[in-house]
Structure formats: C-alpha cells, structure tokens
Amino acid sequence: MSGLRILHLSDTHFSGDGGRHYGVVDTAEHLRRALAHVGHLLFDLVVVSGDVSEDGTEESYRLVREQLTPWAQARGARLVFAMGNHDRREAFRAVLGGGQPDAGEQELAGIDLDRPVASVATHEGWRVIVLDSSVPGVGFGGLEDEQKQFLRETLVTPAENGTVVVVHHPPVGAQTDLLQALALDEQDGRDLIDIVAGTDVRVILSGHYHLPITEFVAGVPVTVAPGVTNVSCGFGDPAEEAAINGFGGSVVTIDGDRVRVVPFVERLTPDELVFHFDADVVADIIRDAGRPADPAESLAP
Template identity: 25%
Template structure:
C-alpha cells in the first residue's frame, strides 16, 4: 500500500485539530528524559486536549526514547485510558519505527496519512531518514506530488523534521532536503501551512510566503536560538488548529497551548 492510500474522511467543513509531538516515552512509566517524566507530561496533554471538542489529534513523531516496543504499548495505553474520544493519527519521527507504530494502530489510533474534509485535506509526510536528520525520499516526493494534484482542495502538511533551519543545535538534524519538499509544496499552489515537531519549541517561519509552524514537545523543550543543546522543562505543550471551509476563503487559525503558561 502506498503511503497516502489509507484515507480518512470527515463529513464536515469545520475542523478542530490538536497537534502533539515528541513525547519520548519509555517502557517504564516512570522513565525520565532530561529529568522530565515524559509519560506524566503526555498524560497531562491528553487530559487537557480531551476537554476540547476535537475532531482529531495528529501525533507528530518521536513517540519513543528507549526504542522499546514497551514504550509504544505505553503510548497506546495512555491514549486509551484518557478521556480523549477522537481519532489519533500519527507520523514517524527519527526515533520511531514505522513497523511498531503500525502494530499499535487500530481503532482510535489510526494509521491513515491522508485526511479529508469539505474543501481541505491533511497530508502526513514521512520525513524519517537513515540518520537522526530527516530525508524525504524521491519516491515519497513523487507520491506527495501526485497526491497534491489529485484534487483542487487546499491542503495542510504535517511532517516531523524542521524543513527550515531554526538557528539552533537541532539544525544538524533538520530535514536535509527541506527546501526541495517546500518547493514542491509551494509550486502546487494549494498549501496553506506546514506543521512540524522535532525542534522542541515554538517557531513560526515562512518560505516563499508559505507559513511553516513548529509545535513544542509534550515532553521537554530545547532552548531557542542556542548553538548548545540546552533543555528547559516548560511543562507539556501542544498546538491547536482551527480550520473553517464554510466561507469562500478557507480560514486557518493556530495557537500553541502551554499547560504551565
């Protein structure tokens, strides 16, 4: 099955989406990532999101820190034990194994990478490369291009790695062919935003007038604009997207939710 063949459709013109990313779980629920209990932070984010009338959650990658299947099972357990009732879609981060993500998929955890509603489509791109840095293969770029031209609907893109430098330590592990991907997206003429994780903080950039948004981690943040890798426990965070296609012009609003803010 090709990456975008599995499609999920919402029969509505207004979408409320939460983007949560980089939970870095361990098999041990008490595991800590730079002094942060990542399972507790993820639970807090899930509980907060469950209070909102969400249509779906998109998990932006780096589920695991210890690379154990137990961490994937904990991710599934925390979602199913939460009050969250909407579907949770996922895309892989550099820490993740797609085979393990597929093993926990089913029911509420949905493996679809092409999400459609009235007048809008969401595409979840695979930026996992052979190293911690990101890479979108030529075949996947072709798949993406084909999906972009199949309909005239406006589209929103999600990937894990930052396609643009953030002037920080994580640039050494950014999406190495990010400009190539962004040019494909811009040239299609129907992309209204790109959202990614990986950088563990909030950023807003643009590329040829295309808005590119980074969502902070649910686990811990990395200090912005620092050449050194510095961690900051700012509490859990996620991003909300509000999409309205009822009017002639599609509207999209987004905001970061800091639970300790």
C-alpha cells in the same frame, strides 16, 4: 467549507518500560497534563508529529496509543502519528500502522517494513498526508524521492476542504546549532515547499525542535509544536542546548481562508532544566551525530 480544529502534539518520547526521559521527565504525566490543558475543547484531529517513542519499542507505542485513544474518541477526533528520528519503522507499523490507524489509509510502503511510513487518508472532506522524514540510525532528516513523488501525485487532485501535511523534521531552520545540525536536509526541505506551494495544502505540522515556531514559506504556514516531554530554550547561546522541565502543544484551527496557531507551554519546575549541554558538548554531539558534509558518510558504520 467546514472548519478543522487540530490538537498538535509532538515529541512524546515514551519508553516501553515507563522510564523517565533523561532520568527526570515522567512522559506519561507530561502527556496527561498537556491533554488536561485543552480537555474542555473538541477536536477533529489529534496529531503527534514524530518522536512518539524514545526507545522504538512496540510497548512504547501501545502506551501512547492507550493514553490518547479514549481522550480523542471522547472529543470526536481522529488520531494521526508521524515517524520521528527516535521512532523505529517496524515497531511503529506494528502498533500504529501507516500513522493513521483509524482510517482506511493508502500507504506508500505497502507491507515492506523497511520503507518509509507514509500515508494519506481523507475524512469529511479533509485530507491528511503523513510523511516519514526519519533516516534510520541517525538524528537528522531526509525525504526520499519516492516520498516526494507520492506527495506530488497525491496533491494533483485537491481535497474537498484542503490538505494537512504532517512531517517530523520541519522545512524551516532551527534556533540552535545542535538542532540545525539535526535538521531536515536543506534540499529536501526546499523540494517539499516547492511541491506543496500553490496546492490545497493549508498547513504543515512538524516537531523535532521542541519549540513553538510558525513560519510562512512560499505562502504555506509551517508550524512546529513545542515538545510534550520538554521544551527547548530557544533564546540562549545558540552554541549551547538546554530544555526546561515543561510540556506544550498547539491548537491549530483552519477556518475558511484563515489558519490560526495558538501554542501553549507550561513550566513545571521554575528552576529546573531537564538538561544543559555547553558549547563543547554540543560540538562533540554535532561531530558525532550531525549531518556529514558528504552524505555518503552518513551510511558509514
């Protein structure tokens, strides 16, 4: 089996007009710094596991693609993108296709722009499956039955070297109350793990939490990349939410029966936070944007 080295990035949050994230962060500069941090390495894959865009515009996706494509090509890497809660399916598809624009992917959704952006591609014996955990119009995540069946049917036949699954909302818990309220549906997370357990899936790559986390679930490593645009404060009061002005990513290496995850986080301004929401503000956000007790409420205008 040949090894696989992945640069795992997430949450680039580009805007089509080049605006600063939260009025503070130059997202293109953060991405440049993240790439420079590991620029001396060669990679097989460069993965952006969702929230590629902040505003869901075609221009934002073009800006990310234009910055990443020459860098990845110079290092022999394929680019892979997944949908996040800030992304918009129609614009994502128009620029990035099924998430694996440089491969002959088999897409779940065909030409229906409103259905999930999910795809599978195999390159040099390694299979990459992109899932779409976004729920249009909300921040929390879910996986429709058709995606679960797509995953289940794809994994029936093992790939030569193994499979990597990319999905924005992780099938593991968050560190803070706000991010837990915006997490993947609990049942969908259990179903995802049940489907991949015992298959050739070597790792699940996720984002959304802006915090480096690696957790083994039913023998499958789930790894969350720190945010490119900012890095969440994971050890403060869980009722509050804050992020540092910094960037991060992870280098994931699969070699034989080993999976190694080496995250990196760099803080740009020692005393500056991108944002800080106290417990009252977080409670308001959860009330307005968190997952409702009755899932039917999420469809209400």
